[in-house]
Structures are given as structure tokens and as C-alpha cells.
Amino acid sequence: MYVLHVEKLNKTFKGGLFEKDRHVLQDVSFHLPEGQTTGFVGSNGAGKTTTIKCIFDFIRPDSGKIHFFGTPLNSQSKTRIGYLPERPYLYEFLTGMEFLKLHWNLCYGLSTKDFVERAHEALKKVDLFEARDRRLRTYSKGMLQRAGIAQAILTRPDLLILDEPMSGLDPDGRAMVKDILHEEQKRGVTLFFSSHLLQDMEELCSRLVVVNKGKILYEGGLPDFMSEFQSLEKAFQVLKNREAKNV
Ligand SMILES: Nc1ncnc2c1ncn2[C@@H]1O[C@H](COP(=O)(O)OP(=O)(O)OP(=O)(O)O)[C@@H](O)[C@H]1O
Ligand SMILES: [Mg+2]
Numbered sequence: 001m002y003v004l005h006v007e008k009l010n011k012t013f014k015g016g017l018f019e020k021d022r023h024v025l026q027d028v029s030f031h032l033p034e035g036q037t038t039g040f041v042g043s044n045g046a047g048k049t050t051t052i053k054c055i056f057d058f059i060r061p062d063s064g065k066i067h068f069f070g071t072p073l074n075s076q077s078k079t080r081i082g083y084l085p086e087r088p089y090l091y092e093f094l095t096g097m098e099f100l101k102l103h104w105n106l107c108y109g110l111s112t113k114d115f116v117e118r119a120h121e122a123l124k125k126v127d128l129f130e131a132r133d134r135r136l137r138t139y140s141k142g143m144l145q146r147a148g149i150a151q152a153i154l155t156r157p158d159l160l161i162l163d164e165p166m167s168g169l170d171p172d173g174r175a176m177v178k179d180i181l182h183e184e185q186k187r188g189v190t191l192f193f194s195s196h197l198l199q200d201m202e203e204l205c206s207r208l209v210v211v212n213k214g215k216i217l218y219e220g221g222l223p224d225f226m227s228e229f230q231s232l233e234k235a236f237q238v239l240k241n242r243e244a245k246n247v
Helices: 048-055 096-106 112-125 141-153 171-186 198-202 222-229 232-246
Strands: 002-013 022-033 037-041 063-068 081-084 159-162 190-195 207-212 215-221
Touching: 002 048, 002 190, 022 037, 022 048, 022 190, 022 207, 022 215, 037 048, 037 198, 048 063, 048 190, 081 141, 096 112, 096 141, 112 141, 141 159, 141 171, 171 190, 190 198, 198 222, 207 222, 207 232, 215 222, 215 232, 222 232
Parallel strands: 037 190, 037 207, 081 159, 159 190
Antiparallel strands: 002 022, 002 063, 207 215
8 A cells, every 4th residue: 555646746837927837747646655765856946845735735736646545635644644844934932842732733633641742752852852941943953953853753643744854954964864764764654755965865765756847757766776877967867868769
């Protein structure tokens, strides 16, 4: 069973006056097998964030079929998914604990009595337990990113979708996020995260979905991809040539 199945997703953004419409996702299809980590890689503007927003229906796709755990997204499957947006809005006047409480309350059907235990567990995982009663405005950038991840893993989700979890962090910050994701993998989570850097994927992913200009260029094993192409640039070149010959 696939934890997420995306089939022929299309999205067009309407252009303004004198502007053309932009077809930014073209028949995007991929799937996430249970318990595996899949990297979603593509250059800036390739369509990663738009794809992720469409699969949650935050923005409405023109067409496409999206199934989570075998069915369209519903209140039951929502409780099994953790999500880190590309630019999470963090209320700076809340403390770490209050921020997590807000998210806990927004999740349907969670019991209040479990909150403190789960929040402490998540904060320890991201190394923010000591800072839990400080306001978010006193957190560094790396701490804020980890607070966002704490929010995503708070409910011990079966599926974790993270949009650029390592973006803007220094090497220590990136290593820390990778350690957190390694721990989540041990828990058996199905993980899907985006980045424009292939090197972010190498340590964590067994599978890769490559998107370029709104089209999926590759879906498959990461080792196979690396031995065939070595780099994203080379993959873009070779796969585009292949596509041109097929047309
Ligand atoms: N609300 C919007 N209105 C119009 N165009 C949009 C909108 N959101 C995204 N786009 C366009 O859709 C394309 C894909 O953008 P998207 O944010 O999905 O890329 P991305 O792969 O996430 O890039 P990045 O690595 O920079 O985050 C871009 O050309 C972008 O300008
Ligand atoms: Mg993006």
C-alpha cells in the first residue's frame, strides 16, 4: 500500500492583465511507499512547494488524484500526517510549549491529557526542551526551524512531509535536522522532504522524485540515480534529451 499516491496533478496560475497563465505543474505523478524516505528535489521554482500545497488542497489543483493511506484526504488521515511548511508562521510572543499547544488544539480528536508528554517528547527530540518556556522571539533561526519540526512530529505521525527543512541553516543546523530525521526514520515513519540540493538527500533518502519546470523527470531509487547521473545538472540534461527524442 502506498502512503501517498499522486496522479496527474495539474496546476495553472492565472496571469494578470497582459500576462500569460502559467502551467506550473504538468501531470505530476509519484507515490510514497510505506516506511521509506523519498527526497523531492528540483531547482528554485521547479514546483516543489506548489505540489505539496496541492496535495493538501491548500491550493486547489486544476486536476489530479491524491490519495493518502488509500483514500482522499479526510479528518482521520489528517491526524496521521505531520507537515512543515516552507515558511511556517511562528507566533513570536508564544513560548515553545504554547506554540505546540496551539498546534495540538488545532488537530482534531487529540486528547488533552496526552499533550504534555508528547510535547516534551518532541521538544527533547529537537533539542529545545531547555528552551521550552522561552518566547519564540528569543529563538535563533536554527531553533525556530527545529520548533517547526517539533510541531510536525508532535502527534507521532505515520507520514511526515517537510518543505525544505534544511533551508537557510548552517552546516551544524543541517546536521542537527538530519539527526532528527534519522531518529524519525527509526520510528518507521514514511518521510517526504524537499530540497534543491541533492547532497541533502544522499544521507537520508532511499528514493528520489526529481521535478524540473513542473514535470517529473525521475522517480526511483537514489543509488540508481546517482550511479547513472552523478549530479542534478547532468540528470536534467540527459533526461531532457531523452524526452525530446521520445516526442
Ligand atoms: N501564488 C502563485 N501565483 C503565481 N505563481 C506562483 C504562485 N506560487 C508559485 N508560483 C509559481 O509557480 C512556480 C513554482 O513555484 P514553487 O514555489 O512551487 O517552486 P519551488 O520548487 O518550491 O521553488 P523553491 O525551491 O524556490 O522553493 C514558480 O514559477 C512560481 O513563480
Ligand atoms: Mg519551495
